[in-house]
Amino acid sequence: MFTSHSLRRGWQRCLAGVAALALAGSMAASPAQAATSPAPASDNVLRIATDGFIDSFNPFTSFYLVPTNTFRYMYENLVANDAKDGSITEGLATEWNTDSEGKVWTYTIRPDMKWSDGEPLTSKDVAWTYNQMMEKEEMAVANGSLVENFDKVETPDDGTVKITLKKPQANNPGQEIPVVPEHVWSKIDKPGEFKNDEKSVGSGPFQLESYEANKSITLKANPNFWRGKPKLDEIQYRYYTNSDAQVQAIRSGEVDFITGLSPDQFTALENADNVELNDGNGRRFNGISINPGVADAKGKEFGTGHEALKDKKVRQAIRAGIDTETLRKQVMQDYAQPATSFIPAVYPDWALKSDNSVISGFDVDRAKKLLDDAGWKEGSGGIREKDGEKLQLRFLTDADAPIEQSTAKFIKPWMKDIGIDLKNESSDVDTVSERTTKGDYDMYFSGWSINPDPDYQLSINTCGQRPDADGNGGTSQDGWCNKEFDKLYKAQHVELDKAKRQDLVQKALAIHYEEAPSVTLWYPNQLEAYRSDRFDNFTKQPSDGGAIANQVGYWGYSSVEPASEEEATGGGMGAGGWIGIAAAVIVVLGGGGWLLSRRKKSDDRE
Amino acid sequence: MSTPTHDPHSGDRPDRGTGTANPDPTNPATVDMDEPPAGGSFTRYFLRKLGGAATSMVLVIVLGFFAFRMLPGDPVLKIAKERPMSPAQIAELRSQYGLDKPVIVQFWDYLVGIVTGDLGESYVYRKSVSSLIGEYLGPTLLLTATAAVIAIVLGLWLGQISAWRRNSLFDKIASSTSLIFWSVPTFWLGLILLMIFGGTLQWLPTGGMITPGLDPWSPAGIIDVIKHLILPVISLVAVVYAQFLMIMRASLLEEMSEDYLTTARAKGLTEDEVRRRHAVPNALLPTVTVVFLHLGGLIAGAVTVEAVFSWPGLGKLTFEAIRGPDLPLLQGTFVVFSAIIIVMNLAADIVYRFLDPRVRRA
Numbered sequence: 001m002f003t004s005h006s007l008r009r010g011w012q013r014c015l016a017g018v019a020a021l022a023l024a025g026s027m028a029a030s031p032a033q034a035a036t037s038p039a040p041a042s043d044n045v046l047r048i049a050t051d052g053f054i055d056s057f058n059p060f061t062s063f064y065l066v067p068t069n070t071f072r073y074m075y076e077n078l079v080a081n082d083a084k085d086g087s088i089t090e091g092l093a094t095e096w097n098t099d100s101e102g103k104v105w106t107y108t109i110r111p112d113m114k115w116s117d118g119e120p121l122t123s124k125d126v127a128w129t130y131n132q133m134m135e136k137e138e139m140a141v142a143n144g145s146l147v148e149n150f151d152k153v154e155t156p157d158d159g160t161v162k163i164t165l166k167k168p169q170a171n172n173p174g175q176e177i178p179v180v181p182e183h184v185w186s187k188i189d190k191p192g193e194f195k196n197d198e199k200s201v202g203s204g205p206f207q208l209e210s211y212e213a214n215k216s217i218t219l220k221a222n223p224n225f226w227r228g229k230p231k232l233d234e235i236q237y238r239y240y241t242n243s244d245a246q247v248q249a250i251r252s253g254e255v256d257f258i259t260g261l262s263p264d265q266f267t268a269l270e271n272a273d274n275v276e277l278n279d280g281n282g283r284r285f286n287g288i289s290i291n292p293g294v295a296d297a298k299g300k301e302f303g304t305g306h307e308a309l310k311d312k313k314v315r316q317a318i319r320a321g322i323d324t325e326t327l328r329k330q331v332m333q334d335y336a337q338p339a340t341s342f343i344p345a346v347y348p349d350w351a352l353k354s355d356n357s358v359i360s361g362f363d364v365d366r367a368k369k370l371l372d373d374a375g376w377k378e379g380s381g382g383i384r385e386k387d388g389e390k391l392q393l394r395f396l397t398d399a400d401a402p403i404e405q406s407t408a409k410f411i412k413p414w415m416k417d418i419g420i421d422l423k424n425e426s427s428d429v430d431t432v433s434e435r436t437t438k439g440d441y442d443m444y445f446s447g448w449s450i451n452p453d454p455d456y457q458l459s460i461n462t463c464g465q466r467p468d469a470d471g472n473g474g475t476s477q478d479g480w481c482n483k484e485f486d487k488l489y490k491a492q493h494v495e496l497d498k499a500k501r502q503d504l505v506q507k508a509l510a511i512h513y514e515e516a517p518s519v520t521l522w523y524p525n526q527l528e529a530y531r532s533d534r535f536d537n538f539t540k541q542p543s544d545g546g547a548i549a550n551q552v553g554y555w556g557y558s559s560v561e562p563a564s565e566e567e568a569t570g571g572g573m574g575a576g577g578w579i580g581i582a583a584a585v586i587v588v589l590g591g592g593g594w595l596l597s598r599r600k601k602s603d604d605r606e
Numbered sequence: 607m608s609t610p611t612h613d614p615h616s617g618d619r620p621d622r623g624t625g626t627a628n629p630d631p632t633n634p635a636t637v638d639m640d641e642p643p644a645g646g647s648f649t650r651y652f653l654r655k656l657g658g659a660a661t662s663m664v665l666v667i668v669l670g671f672f673a674f675r676m677l678p679g680d681p682v683l684k685i686a687k688e689r690p691m692s693p694a695q696i697a698e699l700r701s702q703y704g705l706d707k708p709v710i711v712q713f714w715d716y717l718v719g720i721v722t723g724d725l726g727e728s729y730v731y732r733k734s735v736s737s738l739i740g741e742y743l744g745p746t747l748l749l750t751a752t753a754a755v756i757a758i759v760l761g762l763w764l765g766q767i768s769a770w771r772r773n774s775l776f777d778k779i780a781s782s783t784s785l786i787f788w789s790v791p792t793f794w795l796g797l798i799l800l801m802i803f804g805g806t807l808q809w810l811p812t813g814g815m816i817t818p819g820l821d822p823w824s825p826a827g828i829i830d831v832i833k834h835l836i837l838p839v840i841s842l843v844a845v846v847y848a849q850f851l852m853i854m855r856a857s858l859l860e861e862m863s864e865d866y867l868t869t870a871r872a873k874g875l876t877e878d879e880v881r882r883r884h885a886v887p888n889a890l891l892p893t894v895t896v897v898f899l900h901l902g903g904l905i906a907g908a909v910t911v912e913a914v915f916s917w918p919g920l921g922k923l924t925f926e927a928i929r930g931p932d933l934p935l936l937q938g939t940f941v942v943f944s945a946i947i948i949v950m951n952l953a954a955d956i957v958y959r960f961l962d963p964r965v966r967r968a
Contacts, residue, residue: 053730053926053929053930055729055730055731055732056732063685064730137694137698138698140694140695140698141695141698141699141702144691144692144694144695145691145692145695148692193732195732212818213731213741213918214742214918214922214923214926215814215815215816215818215918216818216819218818218819236818236819238813238814238818239813239814239916239918240812240813240814240916241813241912241913241914241915241916241917241922241925242913242914242916244797244800244801245797245800245804245812245813245914245915245916247805248800248801248804248805248812249804249805249812249813251805251806251808252804252805252808252812253808254811254812254813428678430677430678430684430931431678433678433680433683433684434678434680435678437680437683471680471683472693472696473693474693475686475691
């Protein structure tokens with residue numbers, strides 16, 4: 001046998017090691033840089049929960065959602081998209097005009113504008129920004145496609161910007177390109193690598209004050225904003241890794257605004273005190289993309305799509321067999337708008353009108369007839385056959401998306417009703433993405449966010465934009481190609497008369513609908529909540545029933561003001577919290593005490 | 607959302623190398639008694655263990671590179687998804703990430719990087735992976751070390767009482783409670799705590815490590831960090847302390863049937879003295895080993911807890927890297943996590959030899 005104290009020494013050494021580790025951990029836990037921002041001086045800080053990915057706040061290189069939304073608040077564009085319906089309105093420019101074909105665009109810059117640091121803002125800043133993107137690849141990472149059609153940008157004087165395009169276009173080229181101050185950016189050694197993550201200089205309503213990765217982003221109101229200083233002092237984004245935690249944070253009053261809730265989370269907040277809900281019409285669509293026989297821009301086919309789907313009658317039958325209204329109400333719990341085509345209803349100027357003669361609803365008999373006409377006759381077990389082959393299709397969905405899984409559950413029996421054997425293949429999102437790139441699918445669940453001008457989304461439905469099987473080349477919504485559609489796309493692209501352009505867009509959307517390379521299911525609402533005891537006067541886009549976050553513009557938070565009747569928010573810790581701390585301390589001390597209390601005795605006589 | 611859950615049985619047992627049987631730390635009866643009593647035996651044992659650890663590390667390094675490249679999907683296309691991007695922009699991104707080079711060249715760069723301590727640059731953060739890991743290691747250490755100390759102390763303390771009063775009401779309650787906590791998914795438990803104490807009662811913060819704008823070294827800041835720590839630590843402790851309790855209980859029961867305790871009692875020592883001075887120290891031997899093994903495993907639990915409580919640590923960083931997918935960052939966190947677990951295993955083996963005189967033959 002052996003004595004216990006040698007043992008105990010070893011044990012105590014181990015414990016000391018663990019304690020040292022704990023101590024080291026707490027020492028190391030200090031943030032890499034000392035806290036930069038002092039505690040918010042006033043209560044006038046809008047705290048928003050976020051889980052967004054951030055690489056930098058460099059508007060030339062970052063294209064992630066949170067930075068992009070932040071740029072909209074930091075930098076004014078040449079022209080803005082208004083809150084009412086997203087149509088073009090004043091930005092840096094007070095007026096603009098174009099030559100007769102839409103090739104030369106001339107903008108008049110608002111006089112006496114100032115950057116947030118007080119320096120004058122002129123047409124030179126606009127030209128410098130655009131030229132950087134046109135001349136340097138590393139400065140075109142985020143928005144290069146927006147200046148691809150720019151031939152040259154000139155400034156006849158401080159108040160005028162003249163953009164000459166390579167090819168005419170009807171869509172105003174001054175949108176969505178953040179204009180930066182030349183006097184700041186021209187002095188930066190490698191502007192493509194500049195992080196721009198503290199004390200930004202800009203022209204928008206809020207400027208970036210500080211950023212702590214995965215902790216917080218702080219924006220300060222810009223007193224020189226041309227529309228007037230916002231009523232908020234600060235906006236502070238706080239990091240929450242999961243949306244359930246965000247829901248609890250708005251309940252407890254730790255944050256003032258959250259967005260992107262699921263229908264269940266939204267419903268759960270209905271009875272929460274001081275929480276106002278916003279069920280805002282969004283600018284996204286969800287749909288089922290059907291493989292029409294994908295091919296690259298030169299027409300070389302690839303992928304494993306079912307031959308039957310090359311026949312538009314079969315694709316139309318699939319649409320006729322889907323009860324989109326039931327889906328919208330059951331799967332989306334009514335938190336979505338009925339859909340026609342891929343331009344959402346929040347853009348009434350462009351969305352395909354629901355009374356268009358091409359639109360046909362849910363109709364099982366029609367679906368069956370279409371399949372009969374296409375030569376797919378009912379066979380054994382009710383599944384249709386042609387030349388001995390059964391009509392079996394694969395539906396590819398993201399296994400982690402409950403909405404996609406529910407949709408698949410609804411659609412399977414509906415397809416069986418019309419004689420199609422639908423197999424749900426759910427997989428992780430990366431596999432889905434890889435398979436759709438390779439054309440290795442029959443149908444998949446898709447979705448896009450749409451900007452106020454329909455040109456881009458129309459363009460990715462043209463033949464020339466189809467990528468190859470490796471994803472090289474352009475981008476395509478459904479891998480579909482139609483010469484008539486292409487003609488209409490080109491015609492609307494240069495049509496300066498808005499009424500005529502609307503007509504061309506309607507015709508193009510009608511062709512897409514009739515050809516059915518995809519079935520648009522719904523336009524999902526953006527579900528949001530804010531603390532009405534702290535703030536009100538949020539601006540929605542569209543102003544009638546739209547969303548507050550993720551706008552194309554800076555309207556959402558710029559108008560926000562403190563609620564008139566301020567109530568105290570529960571930020572402190574009640575007695576229970578302290579009891580918890582005390583208990584933890586007692587456990588640690590008590591446990592440690594027990595270990596140390598065993599005094600050394602040396603009367604082992606074994 | 608796919609975060610790893612804690613699995614107390616996942617690969618954190620000492621390797622059963624060739625040659626002599628290794629001690630099974632959970633069973634004192636299998637202690638390795640075959641070592642020759644020569645002075646060099648410890649060195650040999652040590653070198654063998656070190657060799658095993660080095661082999662594991664090499665495998666991890668190779669696997670870390672190829673496993674993530676076998677993931678479906680192209681990081682650049684994923685980034686470009688739903689965005690108006692010209693082919694030129696996509697090509698520019700590819701070359702920025704070094705993805706335009708042949709895989710074998712990328713692998714060579716990666717190996718050279720590891721040897722020189724350079725884990726490459728994260729795609730997204732545009733910072734060196736080493737500096738990112740350094741930045742996020744602190745909060746993770748704070749969380750896991752605090753939880754480890756509490757779980758060990760609580761587990762060992764309850765475990766020895768349970769064993770000493772086996773089959774008593776205390777034993778039944780303590781054992782079953784710990785097992786219930788051990789069985790619940792970490793994620794679920796964390797969310798429940800978050801809802802009750804954060805959302806409903808509003809006693810404690812719902813996430814993060816510190817209220818933005820506070821200086822972490824000011825008195826208010828320190829209290830704020832402690833407040834933020836409470837719920838994540840409770841979640842982590844709850845799901846791991848059972849294994850410490852159970853191992854302590856089992857090994858103490860083992861000791862309690864030994865003759866030397868009867869001898870000790872015969873010498874007139876009090877029951878308390880017999881327990882504290884004879885039984886518990888011996889029972890601690892296998893326990894210490896297991897404790898070390900599980901310290902590595904705690905990290906996996908921390909990933910989940912960090913995801914629930916928005917704790918800005920390595921778990922969160924890994925989670926972000928997976929979402930990217932940010933290949934260099936994934937590789938880096940994978941290698942670092944694995945290294946920690948391998949080192950912990952090695953330490954467990956060494957400590958065991960060092961602690962147990964029966965093995966040491968000192």
